[in-house]
Amino acid sequence: MSAYVRLELARALRNPVGMTMLTVFPLLLFLLWAKVLTVAPPAQAMVSMATYGAMGGAMFVGGAIAMERAGGWLRQLAVTPLPAHGYVTAKLLGAAAGVLPSILVVLAAGALLGGVRLPAGTWAALVPLIWAGVLPFAALGVAFGYTFRGQLASLAMMIVYFGLSVLGGLWVPVTSMPAGMRALAEYSPTYQVGSLGWRALEGEPPTGLSLAVLAGWTLVFVALALWRYRRAL
Amino acid sequence: MRNALELDDVRKRYGPVTALDGVDLTVAEGETVALLGPNGAGKSTLLAVALGLLPATSGRATLLGRPPADALRAGRVGVLPQEAGLLDDVRVRELVATVAAMYDRPPPLAATLRAAGVEDLAQRLVGRLSGGQRQRVRFALALAGGPGMLVLDEPTAGLDVDGRRALWHEVKRRAGTTVFATHYLAEADAYADRVVLLARGRVVADGPVDAIKALVGGGEVRFDRADVPEGADLARLRALPGVRGVHVEGGVSGGGAVALRTVDSDATLRALFAAFDDVRGVRVEGVDLESAFVSLTAGTEQTEGPRR
DSSP states (O other), X not given: OHHHHHHHHHHHHSOHHHHIIIXXXXXXXXXXXXXXXXXXXXXXXXXXXXXXXXXXXXXXXXXXXXXXXXXXXXXXXXXXXXXXXXXXXXXXXXXXXXXXXXXXXXXXXXXXXSOOOOOHHHHHHHHHHHHHHHHHHHHHHHHHHXXXXXXXXXXXXXXHHHHHHHHTTSSSOGGGSOHHHHHHHTXXXXXXXXXXXXXXXXXXXXXXXXXXXXXXXXXXXXXXXXXXXXXXX | OOEEEEEEEEEEEETTEEEEEEEEEEEETTOEEEEEOOTTSSHHHHHHHHTTSSOOSEEEEEETTBOHHHHHHTTOEEEEOTTOOOOSSSBHHHHHHHHHTTSSSOOOHHHHXXXXXXXXXXXXXXXXXXXXXHHHHHHHHHXXXXXXXXXXXXXXXXXXXXXXXXXXXXXXXXXXEEEEEESOHHHHHHHOSEEEEEETTEEEEEEOHHHHHHHTOSEEEEEEESSOOOTHHHHHHHHSTTEEEEEEEEXXXXXXXXXXXXXXXXXXXXXXXXXXXXXXXEEEEEOOHHHXXXXXXXXXXXXXXXXX
16 A cells, blocks of 8 residues: 555646646735735735645545546556555545645745745744645545546536635635625634634634634545445445 | 356346346366357456456355455456556556555566566556557556456457467466456457356356357358248258258348358258259358357357348
8 A cells, every 4th residue: 555655645746737726826826915916914815825725735636536436547446455445545645745835835935925924933833734724625525536527526626615715715804704704704614724824823823613613524524525435435 | 176266156137137147157276268258248247246346136256265355455366357447647667566566476567567568668658558558558457466367358458469469478378367258259269278158147158169169060051042031941941950050141132141050061051952942152161169159149049130
């Protein structure tokens, strides 16, 4: 299985289309938000876009699973000694590795181009907070990957991805949303993942509500993933 | 000698469709067995059940003395599945090496690449390969773990003449147990010790290639007629001495081409000339595997209607 994990790590880190989508896109959006439109403070926009990009990287593990299922690769793997859970584990580790560049690139852009100045401890805390925060979305991706076939999975995920990103205030801060939408937003996984980083900017730890909401969504996503995965076997 | 594969009264139903209808099959270690049959005969279903990829509706499958899924997990069997895919964004060498590393004692990578004829492709991206080249890579994946037994489902699909020859050369060279499904009769004839003929989910013949040919008798008498024989004519043809089967085909100009399967072509010919005065272009042929195949998979001893 370790050989398959190595292959997945290599594929995750040299996938030019995926890397462009998950680093260049959030990077450009960050520059647009912070430098051109100046609708959000640069530090906040930086955290939002790093979270947004990383979340995409985590979710799109499902797109890869759906494509490999449709292409028959899983039928090939089924006749090797690799167990099915070994395949999912390798995909998740690959996705976890593929998420790091989007975080690092956007944070680097914040420091170098956006003029964001933070204490060293805060920079050091942001990376693991965002990284760990988006991992539940990989479970959601797995659920999509075992539900939809081929391109359909990517399309469905794109809709959920943008929907959750907007609702969670990663694009436009929730403070500028109408009250009803804002109440809803605060129970979204995306808002609570974002708030891990936003609060870290103020030097504050995550709130109990954040952790509770995230834990709840993680349970939902993992249960969904397990259900879809078992049905697909 | 131990049995590599045992199927005991295996049945598989998909809703109302019966794909396997009580298959008994034993493959001894070291044997090369061809599973032959028309499309939809149940070849792939049989292999999938034998490998534990599909659960049987009833009956039992044993692979290398254990439940099939266990034998696969233990890396004892190299499989070339039908309609499986590859990863496109990796190099051939990388893919074969990764699969080889899933097994306990894989042979050297270079040996596997050479055996499957993909040495020259080792640095190529899988996604840029032609259909035949991909098929060779899939063969390399079947060989990657150095298994004692190979199960190949339509292994030469998409391969050119050289590719086929190389694949069979390697299968012969290994001298392990091999079970392969094919609809190429020549392949079964040339490379299998034994042929298992499958039709509509049943084994209709099982034995050495020569025995299968003998099953359908000694030869075939073919001739042309001005009219397509029907009704009484057909009954008279069937009643000729030695005749075991009649095939009729419409000719181009309203005439008919007839083939009589016979166990005694001399007696059949004498009676044929005596009974019919309008037969032309008579020729006698030995039965090849193709004829045996058509005759046996048609089920009954008499077959009529257009040949495909």
